[in-house]
Amino acid sequence: MIDISVNLTHESLSQSIPDILKRATNCGVSHMIITGSSISASSEAIKIAMKSHAFFSTAGIHPHHANEFKDEDIELISNMLKHQKTVAIGECGLDFNRNFSSIYNQINCFSHQLNLAKKMSVPVFLHQRDAHEQMLAILDNYNMDLHPGVMHCFTEGTDKLRDYLDRGLYIGITGWISDLKRGQQLRESIKFLPLDRMMIETDAPYLLPKNLQVKPKGRINEPCFLPYIVREIALYKGCSVDEIISSSRKNTIDLFKLPIPVS
Numbered sequence: 001m002i003d004i005s006v007n008l009t010h011e012s013l014s015q016s017i018p019d020i021l022k023r024a025t026n027c028g029v030s031h032m033i034i035t036g037s038s039i040s041a042s043s044e045a046i047k048i049a050m051k052s053h054a055f056f057s058t059a060g061i062h063p064h065h066a067n068e069f070k071d072e073d074i075e076l077i078s079n080m081l082k083h084q085k086t087v088a089i090g091e092c093g094l095d096f097n098r099n100f101s102s103i104y105n106q107i108n109c110f111s112h113q114l115n116l117a118k119k120m121s122v123p124v125f126l127h128q129r130d131a132h133e134q135m136l137a138i139l140d141n142y143n144m145d146l147h148p149g150v151m152h153c154f155t156e157g158t159d160k161l162r163d164y165l166d167r168g169l170y171i172g173i174t175g176w177i178s179d180l181k182r183g184q185q186l187r188e189s190i191k192f193l194p195l196d197r198m199m200i201e202t203d204a205p206y207l208l209p210k211n212l213q214v215k216p217k218g219r220i221n222e223p224c225f226l227p228y229i230v231r232e233i234a235l236y237k238g239c240s241v242d243e244i245i246s247s248s249r250k251n252t253i254d255l256f257k258l259p260i261p262v263s
Helices: 017-026 039-049 063-068 073-081 103-120 132-142 158-166 184-192 223-237 241-256
Strands: 002-006 031-034 055-059 086-095 124-129 149-151 170-173 198-200
Touching: 002 198, 002 223, 002 241, 017 223, 031 039, 039 055, 039 073, 055 073, 063 086, 063 103, 073 086, 073 103, 086 103, 086 132, 086 149, 103 124, 103 132, 124 132, 132 158, 158 170, 158 184, 184 223, 198 223, 198 241, 223 241
Parallel strands: 002 031, 031 055, 055 086, 086 124, 124 149, 149 170, 170 198
Antiparallel strands: none
């Protein structure tokens, strides 16, 4: 399995990386992509990724940090993308749920990162919350069919899923699917998600799967819990765990051009 989103720069995980990697490996997680969310976090993600063949990273600015964005940051991200471990721009996008950054600054920061992705021909690692229509408008201007990416941590219904699929995006599924209260829309829409467009992720340390029989101390999510997410996906899609693992692995390798074997 490949976990496409692990926030190893987060303080709850960063002090225990060797143990986290060991537990993940023992549970069948062969590789992880460390998520960059700011200039400093992206730089740190690359440093962590250098410590193991199992790690890759992204470089970008999350919408929560868009108020910090400066034009010169694009050159910094560009340089990070030249690193052998960096496989995508992101996490980038729009988040109008909390608006930790102004809407104007979010759109400006996101647009700059999309333009850089197009210029450098690298995939984008996308975030969207309560900004679906605005996201579609920006993606349509960007032309996702020619410059692919993944909508990370998708949680919504069938109509929005189809909007992203129509624009050539892959879809990342987290432990949200195991949440009986919040995950109802996702459990319905995932039936319409083709296996060749699916990826799997923990988004650790967030979104601890609800189907864990024994909850970890502090309820901190880790890549070793990815199998629980896969089981839930297989259940609601009506296919085998092996099908989920093999297809998501191939999709991840194809999109991010990872230098690892498909099987």
